Amino acid sequence: MENPAAPVLAAWAAPSLLGVAFSGGADSTVLLHAAARQWPGRVHALHVHHGLQEAADGFEAHCMGVCERLGVPLHVGRIDARHAVGESPEDAARRARYRTLARLATDQGIGDIALAQHADDQVETLLIALSRGAGLDGLAGMPREMTRHGVRFHRPLLDLHAHALRAWIAASGTPCIEDPSNSDLRYTRNRIRHQVLPALAAALPQFRETFARSARNAARASGLLTELAAADLTTTGAPPALTALRDLPRERQANLLRHWLRTAHAAVPSEAQLAQLLDQIDACRTRGHRIHLKVADGHVLREGPVLRWYNAAPSSSP
Numbered sequence: 001m002e003n004p005a006a007p008v009l010a011a012w013a014a015p016s017l018l019g020v021a022f023s024g025g026a027d028s029t030v031l032l033h034a035a036a037r038q039w040p041g042r043v044h045a046l047h048v049h050h051g052l053q054e055a056a057d058g059f060e061a062h063c064m065g066v067c068e069r070l071g072v073p074l075h076v077g078r079i080d081a082r083h084a085v086g087e088s089p090e091d092a093a094r095r096a097r098y099r100t101l102a103r104l105a106t107d108q109g110i111g112d113i114a115l116a117q118h119a120d121d122q123v124e125t126l127l128i129a130l131s132r133g134a135g136l137d138g139l140a141g142m143p144r145e146m147t148r149h150g151v152r153f154h155r156p157l158l159d160l161h162a163h164a165l166r167a168w169i170a171a172s173g174t175p176c177i178e179d180p181s182n183s184d185l186r187y188t189r190n191r192i193r194h195q196v197l198p199a200l201a202a203a204l205p206q207f208r209e210t211f212a213r214s215a216r217n218a219a220r221a222s223g224l225l226t227e228l229a230a231a232d233l234t235t236t237g238a239p240p241a242l243t244a245l246r247d248l249p250r251e252r253q254a255n256l257l258r259h260w261l262r263t264a265h266a267a268v269p270s271e272a273q274l275a276q277l278l279d280q281i282d283a284c285r286t287r288g289h290r291i292h293l294k295v296a297d298g299h300v301l302r303e304g305p306v307l308r309w310y311n312a313a314p315s316s317s318p
């Protein structure tokens with residue numbers, strides 16, 4: 001049986017040096033085997049050791065064994081995936097993982113990393129976004145390519161179904177790690193994987209492809225909204241001036257404010273906070289009108305003609 005990742009990689013003009021994010025799990029095992037075969041001498045495996053997880057030492061030892069057999073250099077980075085207050089442990093671990101993968105790659109002079117997420121992972125991501133009431137950028141799902149921490153991340157397996165990858169692992173008898181936390185139904189992603197995807201497969205056999213198409217449509221629309229926000233921001237200035245903001249229709253104000261808060265301050269307002277802020281902007285027609293609202297983990301304040309964001313309220317309010 002052919003490795004299902006092989007034809008995908010064969011069609012990919014991969015960079016001269018490629019890091020493969022290798023957890024030891026089934027999916028990245030399939031990817032690493034295919035990549036090592038396709039580009040001998042050009043592939044490095046990158047493994048993140050999750051310091052707090054009991055089984056992490058065993059995972060690392062497994063990865064070392066696999067890489068030795070494949071003749072692929074392995075680089076290991078440690079993270080302590082403690083999460084901040086208000087942040088989900090899964091999100092914190094993911095963020096720390098990307099940071100560590102990028103550092104491992106950069107240390108080796110590698111500018112590109114392949115991740116092993118596949119079509120089922122994309123559907124799970126979309127359903128998680130829906131379950132959180134995400135906007136268009138969340139519904140765009142995982143991009144095929146993105147740059148983070150100065151490194152390009154690729155997801156070459158995004159069109160492959162999980163069962164094709166698993167079938168190859170089983171048929172070839174290739175050893176891989178079964179992370180026990182993957183069956184822990186306290187995690188939303190696992191409940192979606194084990195309870196929702198089977199029901200979707202029975203009711204809507206093409207769901208992976210149609211959901212992926214919706215994600216692509218959302219990504220395009222989200223890109224246009226970002227462009228519009230950036231163009232509007234050049235009119236209002238940054239931080240945005242209140243009078244110029246008010247000249248825009250309410251939805252464009254909302255689009256601009258979301259963009260400004262996210263790109264300049266990494267702050268994501270809730271729907272209610274944004275609605276309140278827009279009402280305040282509309283009502284702010286006199287010199288003395290104060291705006292002081294909690295937004296994300298900070299505050300938006302009126303300072304004379306402009307709005308400003310502080311991640312803690314300034315000591316003396318204007």
Ligand SMILES: Nc1ncnc2c1ncn2[C@@H]1O[C@H](COP(=O)(O)OP(=O)(O)OP(=O)(O)O)[C@@H](O)[C@H]1O
Pocket residue numbers: 020021022023024025026027028029046047048049050097114115116117121179182
């Ligand atoms: N500990 C890790 N070290 C290196 N890369 C990782 C690690 N965990 C995940 N990744 C990368 O991120 C991708 C997505 O992570 P996810 O948690 O969905 O995968 P996984 O279930 O742990 O493992 P796999 O995808 O290998 O079966 C993986 O396919 C892999 O490429």
